Amino acid sequence: MRIGIPRALLYYNYYPFWKIFFESLGHEVVLSSPTNKKILKDGLESTVDDACLPVKVFHGHVIDLINTVDAVFIPRIISVESGEFICPKFLGLPDMIRNSVAGLPRIIDCELSLYRNKTGFMEHAIRVGRLLGNSTQEALRAYLLASSKYNSYKKFRVKNGRLPIDEGDKSFFEVTAPDYSKYKDGSFKFNVLVLGHPYNIYDRYVSMNLIKKLQDFGAKIITPEIIPERNISAGAKKLNKKLFWTLGKNILGSAYYYMDNCKLDGIVHVASFGCGPDSLVGELLERKVSRDYSLPFLYLNLDEHAGEEGFNTRLEAFVDILERRRCGESNVSSHG
């Protein structure tokens, strides 16, 4: 079977696992194209109006897959960590898609909730395998293979600081040797922590190439995806109360850990316009950063805007602040 995976939302987290899983069951995995103007337009036109931009982009990616696959993989995700939740929009995603997109192929929709059940991911994978007509045995074998490869991928990612960014049409998982030669360690001027949901910071179209732009300004980019999970947990423990949004916890945990333990020059927080969980996370983050650490902090709010000028202005002004802190006053570069 040709199984389509939309290059959106949790793609940046779980794609390596599902690719190996499906392929070892003998299926072909097809990715939607990287986000482009048409995908955005299709998404905006089909999605219910009050959804956030990433959900709209997801709709566009599903539409991009319609005529090329036999089935689209859209699991119903409730929780990916024990005792935590993911945004409620993920829970309703298969329903939203069925309601809004016409001419759909089969949707592989299977519930995932690890809230009370830590080993639930294996059961989830087996159920997915059975939905595809494979036996429990086969699905289990595929699960074991995929999870071991996925875990070593994650270790590799953290160890090498490899951000999950696609290159051209190639998925981040298939990019073997990204061209970081330009950004050798000694050449970085600042360490910048970029925080946000993976689908906002790594989608080059939606984020207006934020990471590349910051790298071109001489920033070394750190994101939650390349920080060891135990450090994120240690950081998150500094909160007065457990934060039960997984993505928000990763953001705050990374920030709290990094600010205390590593050299950091500034923080960029990216959020989608109208994001419920992030309104809370952003507020906590901004208060902490400016009150206790007095680090330069830039908040970027993304929506369907195509004009990059406003975005660039904010970035440039932020880099000016970093630059001045580095070199002292009166040193303002002539461009940017």
Next chain:
Amino acid sequence: MTGCYLGIDVGSVSTNFALIDENGNLLKKLYLRTAGRPIEAITNGLKMIQESFEDDIKIMGVGTTGSGRKLAAVIVGADVIKNEITAHAVACITEYPDTRTILEIGGQDSKIIILRDGVVVDFAMNTVCAAGTGSFLDRQAQRLGIPIERFGDIALMSQNPTRIAGRCAVFAESDMIHKQQMGYKVEDILKGLCQALVRNYLANVAKGKEIKSPVVFQGGVAANTGIKRAFEEELGMEIIIPRYFDVMGALGAAILAKKFMAQNKRAKTKFAGFEAAFREHTAGSFECQGCPNLCEVVQIYVDGKLVARWGDRCGRWSADMAV
């Protein structure tokens, strides 16, 4: 002949020029309406500056800022192209070195800039929504049939301001219309609107920032005495409005150009001369079909010759144009 530095700030509502001499004194300022045609505004401004000085000045350096800074740089030839946050801060600390907070409200943007010891340490801008900025006030004044210049003074006459919803420009407009229909006085509505905008600005743009005096209020909206008063009432502080509040971005760009040329003594200005104003500038765009991104690529022509391109994400079109 006096050596001068020119700063140009191309904003959404106004295009401003500031001309300073070697000592940083302002020789001329212009506040022109962009009116959706930035190229014309820029060339008109150049002509006006040339007319007022004839051949008495020599431009030693040019700085551009504002959302149209790249466009202005192509037309006029700029040595410094700088974002408007830095430009505003530079202009402000040149005049008021002790400033600790800058409130800036322009046509489409509002910002807060926090300075400590003359250095920008933090800033924030309105997010994706541009509610409560100059263009909205413009529109409301127009709708009520009041010249924008008198907006503030009328608002100050109010004894009993009415409450207007300030969170969103569309909400504010419908609330104002309802209040009008109910028979509230125009001055009470205007004062209410000023308070709503200030409330909205402080809650959104200045959220979580420590506003310490001296506070300087600049940008086109600083001309509005009603807004200034509403800020003073809300913050309980005196608000300073600089002499050249409406061209601070341009002034900052001019100062930056002067600094840049002083640091690079051998550099020759890229200024294209006043004759640039008489060339024919055309801009056009096309949709690149090279990949599914379908970028909208902008091309700028001067006298029929292609001089600049931008808007492509991959650099396919802009890379070979040295801008």
